[in-house]
Amino acid sequence: MDEVLTGTTLIACEYDGGVVVGTDSRTSGGSFIASRVTDKITPVTEHMSILRSGSAADTQAITDIAKYYIETYTVMEGEPVSIYRACNIMRKFLFNYRDQLSASIIVTGYDEKLKGQIYAIPLGGYSTRQHFTASGSGSTFVNGYLDSQWKPDMTFEQVKQLVLSAVYLATFRDGSSGGVIRLAIIDKDGTRRELYRPDANFPQIVADPPAYSPLPPHLKGQAN
Amino acid sequence: MSSIGTGYDLAASTFSPDGRIFQVEYAQKAVDSSGTVIALRSKHGVVTAVEKSVSSPLYEANANPRVEKVNEYIGCTSAGIYSDCCALLDYADGEALKYLKENREPISVKKLAESLAEFVHIFTLGIHRPWGGSLFFSSWDKTKGSKIYLVEPSGLCYEYEAWAVGKHRQAAKTEIEKLKAHDLEPAKRLENLELNQLINEAARILVTVRDESKEKNLCIEMSWVGDVTDGKFEPVPTSLVKEAEVLAQKMLEEEDAED
Helix, strand or coil: CCCCCCCCCEEEEEECCEEEEEECCCEEECCEEEECCCCCEEEEECCEEEEEEECHHHHHHHHHHHHHHHHHHHHHHCCCCCHHHHHHHHHHHHHHCCCCCCEEEEEEEEECCCEEEEEEECCCCCCEECCEEEECCCHHHHHHHHHHHCCCCCCHHHHHHHHHHHHHHHHHHCCCCCCCEEEEEEECCEEEEEEECCCCCCCCCCCCCCCCCCCCHHHHHHCC | CCCCCCCCCCCCCCCCCCCCCHHHHHHHHHHHCCCCEEEEEECCEEEEEEEEECCCCCCCCCCCCCEEEEECCEEEEEEECHHHHHHHHHHHHHHHHHHHHHHCCCCCHHHHHHHHHHHHHHCCCCCCCCCCEEEEEEEEECCCEEEEEEECCCCCEEECCEEEECCCHHHHHHHHHHCCCCCCCHHHCHHHCCHHHHHHHHHHHHHHHCCCCCCCCEEEEEEEEECCCCCCCEECCHHHHHHHHHHHHHHHHHHHHHC
16 A cells, blocks of 8 residues: 555544543644645544544544544434444544545544543554554654553553643654644543644754764855 | 223224224234233342243244353343244344444443334334234343343233233233332341242242132243353353252142132
8 A cells, every 4th residue: 555644643642541642733734834724633423533644634624524423323312422433433434445545534432431532543444442653754764763661550641741741742753744743632531632833842852963064074164 | 900902903003983093902802811921020130030931842942942041141031922922032033143243342221122122113013913922132241230121912012020011911910010019128128039939939939829710730940140140141041940849849838728
């Protein structure tokens, strides 16, 4: 499968009591940034959000359809739809229309039965539950970082810092990811959103080294 | 309670002047005249029991079972016209499989019962004759506890703590209510009984309400699902049923002797 995941960084991580998810906010068409403040965390219910990467049109359409199904089932059956079942609803569409779609999504949420859950559904429509996951073009730059930093039984603060720093590091290197960092925390009380701006509260974790002069050493002094 | 609706009872598509659908009521009568079926639930699980009359000694043991599992965790106990019950059970099996394939997890007993009830109800609209069977659906799991649902020929579906249908349902319900008496000590109350105790109680109730003079060659078939079976629906082994029946007979004789 040689499809390109268009510009996005999506990070999600479980903790005891819920999930923390983080995304960038850049939607790009080639080198044109169509939106620098996109919200890629789509709420489906108070306790479930879907992170979207790939074709923005495809993911929006599928998420709308899945949300409709979930709401209908909730009303007809008189009880909330489990995150697992919601994941399977998404997966059905993403698999059956895999040839026409370019969508890679992460279903995240909290329910009483299984607590915090993250289900990654990459291209092709395979779903898998994970403790932490990354998706989108920016994810390739931070897979190693996440693998080395994640430990079982992390506290909420640790997980939040992990997700925040992972999104930041991805946007630092991936040209297709950028803008602000959006965080969402889903627990038994619902969903809380947080915003991190480059001019305000961005994580300060890269000791950005100063650039060497582009001139050859024997001409070093003649720049400016 | 017994009445005929001459002229208004030829099809389920016709109401009577006093607002009844006689065909559905007649279907209910088919259930009411079949062998007694009781279902009892406690916090440890659910036990159902059927009184069958074995019409010939040429039958194999437990031919035409009235107790069948729908999936590993949900079982069905039926009353009424046997072939109707089998057909309804087939439909329930299909619904459970469809749900499993669609959602990758087993259907809950509530959804299964409600889905079958919707199906049964369609037949009360006059397209077909109504179904002449009532089905109990029972299950138990650690978080949700015990569940009993009954689907009737009218398409009604209710959840019960305990219930009885069939020939001796009134007497059976009276016996069951004794297990919920306010002055009964907690260990003997229906909701606290262990599965093995439920089996004995179910057998006792069936043996008590049966009419020895009119019914010959009666045999009891039981099912259980609960903590002892680890949430799996199973027919109760014949040996346990026989033991319970013998115990019940003894208790009945002792009672008679005391009188």
